Amino acid sequence: MTDRDRTSDGKPQNARPRDALGRPLAYGEEGVEPLPEDLQLEPAEAITEGQRLFDHGHPFQAHEVFEAVWKACPPDERPLWQGLAQLAVGLTHLLRGNPSGATSLLKQGQSRIRHYEDEPPYGLDIDGLSSWADHLLTEIERDEPIPEPPAPRLRMP
Template identity: 85%
Template sequence: MTDRDRTPDGKPQNARPRDALGRPLPPGEEGVERVPEDLDLDVEETIAEGQRLLDHGFPFHAHEVFEAMWKKAPPEERPLWQGLAQLAVGLTHLLRGNPTGAASLLKQGQARVRHYEDEPPYRLDIDGLASWADHLLTEIARDEPIPAPPTPRLRMP
């Protein structure tokens, strides 16, 4: 039996390197920098970092940034951050070639963020994000390869 990687406080972790879409690589291979588990950004930093990661083709990492905010957000905002995380990981699954998983997560994320469409917090473009998800869901339903899915825009123009 092999020892598991652990954090300094003894919690299990997977320290294997990962590719740009968050897939584990064989030990010893060079991966991309991971989002720190103790990430502590404020709302504006979270949105900016999430957008930066999405813009650079790292939706899995954006998902982790949104997930960090989801875990610490006040209860009334948790569905927002969970929805943003699900949209980002839905895009991750699409880019990994898993349209079924992508569709499921895009639908779940879209449903969660739509709860905020009447009064979008933080200048988030809830309508734009919902339309972006609708577009991808339509493309997935066509059952044809989607060569370059568009990048979502988090903020209203």
């Protein structure tokens, strides 16, 4: 058994490269550039970065962006950021071929963001995100392959 990767202060970490969906690759393979562990973005920046990551097929990294905000935001915003992170991971599971995991996370994320539909913060398109999740859930129920699920649109048009 090999020793676990550790930071300079001894904290365990996994330094293996990852693919665009967050799956570990073998050491030496080229993966996507990881996000900094100490990532700190303002909400508007996080939404812009999350959209960029979705648009480039990196929903797992979008989840990490939203999770970073969720861990640092005021308590009344935590369900919003947790919901956005869950939607991103739901899409990740769908793209990984795990429809049951995708269904669970899309439903949880959708439930959390709906609390903000009356007054969407940061220009988020809560109704559009909810409709996007409904579309994916309907496609999953059909039990047929979804060749290229659409990326969500985070902000109102």
